[in-house]
Amino acid sequence: MKYYKIKRCKYSNLNFIYFNITNINNKVSSIRINNGILAREVRVIDKNGEMLGVLRTSEAIAMAESEGLDLLEIVSNVNPPVCKIVDYGKFRYEQQKNAHKTKAKQNLVRTKEVKIRPNIAIGDMEIKIKNAKRFIEDGDKVKIILSFRGREITHNQIGYDVMNKFKEDMLSVSKIESDIKMEGKHIFMVLAPISKRSSIKN
Incomplete structure (x- = not known):
């Protein structure tokens, strides 16, 4: 969880905003904007991405305000700091949208199907196992489906033997979900990827 401490200048909602962000690792990062920028001089990038060179901070802020925009410090660990003229509201929106997309992508787990037959050849079985391992390595779950045709079902033990062989070959890279x-x-x-936490314990 992140905690935000926000200071605001009484003259403008965005004239002086300074974020102290403390994350779970107790690392503190700062976002400085407009009069919250501490350096006397800054290297300025305009709204189109063009480098304007080193300007006095007050001059750069005035330039941003003349366009109805804000001066945002984007690189603070250099001298002078690098700042960009941006629409800060739009900037924050894009940052949050990208963060949500990244989080959603990380949490997306798909289930891939691998279909086999009870009389599958050894070579074909090896290919199916290879594909299943690739799906697992990509972070997906894998549903292995063995289908009987006609009277094959009267010898269902053959199917169980094939499935057990498949499971045995997959246990090194996956865990049994179903x-x-x-x-x-x-x-x-159904097989699922082994979580990093589980693999560390093992």
């Missing part, structure tokens, strides 16, 4: 079970003319199981 173990082998039969429904109708199909036997299936």
Whole structure:
């Protein structure tokens, strides 16, 4: 969880904003904007991305305000600091939108299907296992589906043997989310990636 301490100048909502952001690692980062910028001189990038050179901070702020924009410090660990003329409201919106997209992408787990038959050849089985491992390495779950045709179901133990062999070859890279079970003319199981935390414990 992040905690924000915000100071505001009484003359303008965005004239003086200074964020102290403390994250879970107790690292503090700062965002300085307009009169919150401490340096007397700054290297300025205009709204189009063109470098304007080194200007007095007051001059750069006035230039930004003349366009109805803000001066944002984007690189603070150089001398002079690098600042950009931006629409700060739009900038914050884009930052938050990108953060949400990244988080959603990280949390997205898909389930891929791998279909096999009870009489699958050894070479084909190796290819199916290779594909399943690739899906797991990509962070996806894998549903293995073995289907019987016609009278094959009367020898369902062959299907179970094939599924157990598949599971045995996958346990080094995955964990069982739903173990082998039969429904109708199909036997299936679901495998999931091993979490980093679990792999560290092991």
